Amino acid sequence: MQKILIKNLNLWYADFHALKDVNAAFEDRKITAIIGPSGCGKSTLLRVLNRMNDLVEDVRTSGEVLFDNGNILSPKCDLVSLRRKVGMVFQRPNPFPLSIYKNIVFAEKIHSPSTPRSGLDEIVEESLKAVLLWDELKDKLHKSALSLSLEQKQRLCIARLIAAKSEVVLMDEPCSTLDPQSTAGIEELMRELKKKYAIIIVTHNMQQAVRVSDYTGYFLLGELVEFGGTDKLFTNPKDKRTEDYITGRFG
Amino acid sequence: MRKIKEFIIEKLILLCGVASIIFVVLILLFLLNEGLSLFKDIGPYEFVSGKKWYPISEPPQLGILPLICGSLLVTLGAAIISIPIGVACAVYIAEVAPSWIKDILKAGIELLAAIPSVVLGFIGMVTLSPLIKSVFNLPTGLTALSGSIMLAFMAMPTIVSIAEDALYAVPKSYKEGAFALGATHWQTIWRVILPAASPGILAAVMLGIGRVIGETMAVMMITGNAAKIPDGFLQPVRTLTATIAAEMGEAVVGSEHYFALFAIGLILFIISFIINLTADLFLHRKERR
Ligand SMILES: Nc1ncnc2c1ncn2[C@@H]1O[C@H](COP(=O)(O)OP(=O)(O)O)[C@@H](O)[C@H]1O
Ligand SMILES: [Mg+2]
Numbered sequence: 001m002q003k004i005l006i007k008n009l010n011l012w013y014a015d016f017h018a019l020k021d022v023n024a025a026f027e028d029r030k031i032t033a034i035i036g037p038s039g040c041g042k043s044t045l046l047r048v049l050n051r052m053n054d055l056v057e058d059v060r061t062s063g064e065v066l067f068d069n070g071n072i073l074s075p076k077c078d079l080v081s082l083r084r085k086v087g088m089v090f091q092r093p094n095p096f097p098l099s100i101y102k103n104i105v106f107a108e109k110i111h112s113p114s115t116p117r118s119g120l121d122e123i124v125e126e127s128l129k130a131v132l133l134w135d136e137l138k139d140k141l142h143k144s145a146l147s148l149s150l151e152q153k154q155r156l157c158i159a160r161l162i163a164a165k166s167e168v169v170l171m172d173e174p175c176s177t178l179d180p181q182s183t184a185g186i187e188e189l190m191r192e193l194k195k196k197y198a199i200i201i202v203t204h205n206m207q208q209a210v211r212v213s214d215y216t217g218y219f220l221l222g223e224l225v226e227f228g229g230t231d232k233l234f235t236n237p238k239d240k241r242t243e244d245y246i247t248g249r250f251g
Numbered sequence: 252m253r254k255i256k257e258f259i260i261e262k263l264i265l266l267c268g269v270a271s272i273i274f275v276v277l278i279l280l281f282l283l284n285e286g287l288s289l290f291k292d293i294g295p296y297e298f299v300s301g302k303k304w305y306p307i308s309e310p311p312q313l314g315i316l317p318l319i320c321g322s323l324l325v326t327l328g329a330a331i332i333s334i335p336i337g338v339a340c341a342v343y344i345a346e347v348a349p350s351w352i353k354d355i356l357k358a359g360i361e362l363l364a365a366i367p368s369v370v371l372g373f374i375g376m377v378t379l380s381p382l383i384k385s386v387f388n389l390p391t392g393l394t395a396l397s398g399s400i401m402l403a404f405m406a407m408p409t410i411v412s413i414a415e416d417a418l419y420a421v422p423k424s425y426k427e428g429a430f431a432l433g434a435t436h437w438q439t440i441w442r443v444i445l446p447a448a449s450p451g452i453l454a455a456v457m458l459g460i461g462r463v464i465g466e467t468m469a470v471m472m473i474t475g476n477a478a479k480i481p482d483g484f485l486q487p488v489r490t491l492t493a494t495i496a497a498e499m500g501e502a503v504v505g506s507e508h509y510f511a512l513f514a515i516g517l518i519l520f521i522i523s524f525i526i527n528l529t530a531d532l533f534l535h536r537k538e539r540r
Contacts, residue, residue: 106429
């Protein structure tokens with residue numbers, strides 16, 4: 001089932017054409033990787049999907065991004081509910097300087113302020129279990145989230161999205177600040193999460209794309225050069241530019 | 252030749268540094284010596300808790316409780332007015348205002364900081380106190396409330412500029428994280444940015460209050476200078492600082508009155524020291540994180 005459908009998407013930062021006529025579909029309960037050299041527009045595409053580009057001045061878009069039967073690029077789109085459903089994990093883990101508990105219930109508190117304490121407790125337990133942190137952290141839920149290790153912080157940021165009841169998880173190079181062992185841990189978690197969520201991950205690590213993703217898109221200079229099943233794209237690319245990139249001849 | 256020059260310059264700088272420390276120590280010693288001399292005659296507790304300040308009666312009655320109450324009341328009033336307005340203004344400048352309004356506001360606040368306190372006191376005397384007199388239907392407009400309002404204007408620039416710095420120092424990633432979870436701008440400010448900046452904001456508040464407690468000229472002009480224990484904001488009061496400024500000229504050197512004024516100075520010094528120390532602790536806690 002398609003979760004997000006992108007049709008003829010263009011984006012300009014002032015007069016710089018950053019995304020050029022992109023067409024793609026992201027499947028539910030699958031992991032889609034987006035690869036490509038630095039500066040080619042991967043993050044930009046991701047930030048279209050939850051309208052985080054609205055924070056940048058002077059951004060224009062054209063085309064359609066269909067999600068939940070609506071075009072999220074339309075001015076009528078409800079940003080609050082869009083961002084709740086389409087959650088984002090950033091490159092640097094960014095837990096708030098609050099307690100672990102408060103980090104997790106953050107979204108619940110702003111979206112349904114009347115949830116009773118017991119409901120919040122439940123959310124915290126469930127989300128921490130989902131990211132396999134419950135056993136480690138259950139006795140220090142009220143400690144500052146800043147005291148955690150990098151990997152724990154990144155897991156906490158993912159737990160925050162689970163608690164927000166997100167349906168899509170956008171990940172922008174979520175492992176680039178982690179060591180190989182923590183990276184393996186997060187990848188394992190992604191495989192677990194895809195049973196329930198649509199995951200879109202930007203990475204410039206091709207091995208990572210091969211290891212975790214079902215579909216892969218290759219970006220170059222704002223253009224989606226090739227998009228398809230990960231196995232196929234890496235073993236038998238259709239486009240010469242993709243082949244050059246994955247065989248390491250460039251990028 | 253060059254070496255000698257270097258040597259001389261180095262020693263000169265050292266001398267300046269040492270001199271400034273020596274001056275501070277000398278001032279402190281002088282203050283201690285003069286202030287503590289008072290306590291040969293009356294006990295410290297009696298001094299601090301005495302309800303009557305009649306320094307020129309015979310024998311003099313030197314109880315500074317009314318003055319302490321005056322200072323506390325005026326400071327409390329100024330804090331109640333200046334903290335919410337100052338912090339709100341800092342949030343507006345750092346988070347909400349479009350850049351041209353931001354520039355105007357910042358210039359205005361710098362201007363406010365540059366007004367000498369005597370001028371502020373004078374303006375308050377001719378505009379604010381008649382207003383308070385008529386609004387509350389009082390015999391005099393020179394009250395604790397007038398002093399609090401005037402002092403709030405003095406604390407505000409300090410609070411705004413330091414709190415604003417603290418808000419700017421909050422990493423942008425927190426804001427992005429909150430927005431990405433569907434928080435509105437206001438929710439982001441209230442739930443993430445303000446808590447993240449809270450040590451800096453507390454420091455801003457302490458430094459603003461520190462400025463208020465030490466302020467003399469404006470309060471002397473506008474609070475009415477009645478050394479009685481006040482029972483509300485609408486009465487004249489007299490502060491610790493105003494007492495020193497008003498009476499030091501006429502106190503006989505070496506008299507009990509003279510030493511009592513120094514003892515008041517010592518108390519002010521201790522209060523300021525504690526406040527600055529607290530502010531410093533907050534600022535450093537922020538740095539360590
Ligand atoms: N806020 C911005 N304003 C102007 N140009 C930007 C902005 N963000 C990104 N760009 C430009 O858009 C292009 C794509 O950036 P980005 O999506 O961050 O690339 P990637 O994530 O693939 O490294 C780059 O050339 C970058 O310079
Ligand atoms: Mg990027």
